[in-house]
Amino acid sequence: MKIAVDAMGGDHAPRVLVEGVQRARDEYSDLEFILFGDEKAIKKYLQDSDRIEIVHTTTQILGTDEPMKAIRQKKDSSMVLAAQAVKDGQADAMISLGNSGALLAAGIFVVGRLKHIARPALMPTMPILNQEHGFVFLDAGANAEVKVSYLQQWAVMGSFYVKDVMNIEHPRVGLLNNGSEYDKGDKLHQEAYQALSELEGINFVGNVEADQILTGPADVVVTDGFTGNAVLKSLEGTASTVIKELKISLLNNGLRAKIGALLAKPALTSIKSLFDVSSYGGAVLLGTKVPIVKSHGSSDARTVYYALAQLRMMYNKKMLEKVMNYFDQEPVNKN
Incomplete structure (x- = not known):
């Protein structure tokens, strides 16, 4: 499983993202990561790059940005690039500690909604x-x-x-x-x-x-x-x-x-x-096509680690496939 990480979102980025990713990487041999963000800043906290890829960008969506405007105008931001990676099949899930409204917009308009939802x-x-x-x-x-x-x-x-x-x-x-x-x-x-x-x-x-x-x-x-x-x-x-x-x-x-x-x-x-x-x-x-988790902007590395474990569990249990199978058999009315 490969997880796309918005490494520049949150109050303590990229440190807590990098530390949380490394802990999850060391504990789960089936996980790989793509970190989107400032390469120099990320490498400052990265002890080794085993199963961790970095995609460099210095553009980030701020907490003060208007969500839809930011998604449209900051296509090279760490959040949008991470969302695009899962849309293109380069990653299987995504995590961000950044702007909640922007992540919601990226999830719906970049990644896309799950069938039936x-x-x-x-x-x-x-x-x-x-x-x-x-x-x-x-x-x-x-x-x-x-x-x-x-x-x-x-x-x-x-x-x-x-x-x-x-x-x-x-x-x-x-x-x-x-x-x-x-x-x-x-x-x-x-x-x-x-x-x-x-x-x-x-x-x-x-x-x-x-x-x-x-x-x-x-x-x-x-x-x-x-x-x-x-x-x-x-x-x-x-x-x-x-x-x-x-x-x-x-x-x-x-x-x-x-x-x-x-x-x-x-x-x-x-x-x-x-x-x-x-x-x-x-x-x-x-309700998006791939698992996406939003952690609080003030989250620490421990929270990031648990969020990554959370994504891994959803993916390995094929939870979204089960949801689609349910609605294929039991369609819900549109009222």
Whole structure:
């Protein structure tokens, strides 16, 4: 398997990309890489080039760039060249830590959509309290408006991902809604509930409320990208704020509080690790012709390594082929 790497995307590029690639290369003998970016900068961190090819470019898409404009005007950027490589069959998958909107545009307009899939979705993995595995959540920002058929397609793709990558045999699918009853929500959500319950081979467990998703009511949670992105950022922001404020309170309220903080350190570390999703890799742009993973711009080398392992698992399990076979046999309506 060969993976195209946008080596210039992210806050700490190319160092974390190169370090993550080298770790994955050393651990998995079946992986090869094409790194797109500034050759001099990449070689600064590259210990050896075994199974690693560099395609030189100094052009990169910045976080401040307008996505579609950047894709059209920066065709020699590290991100677009990586996307073009997978489109041309030079690589089997792609990873980037760069501009999310630009990567979404590159995935759709350069790489192309998977057969049967109307709209690719951005799918991160989120933690579940007191469990080693998490749940997948889509769409987390790619599609502000949805149709019922989009939610059906995402439920199917999410189910195959959880089964193949997370090794959960019968993934539970939930629809994010404002109540657990079947008739909750607007017309679209009521129709989606019925459509999801009729999907062949999909274990639909009904509606899921936002205040319960971290307790693990479902392994796959589907929603529109506007709501999904708002929920995702709310969860991340709340967790970060609570941990930060708890630390400040324990360290700034006298000796007793500091002693208590020392005694509580193992528990606090456990809470912090719960929301450290680095081991899950990155958010999958699910629905493109090849596996594409977007990791956070501030990701470290460890996150990059896990994202590469994530891509390898998707590829080796032939996940996308299974999705296409499903829809060949079970076409989804266009409502």
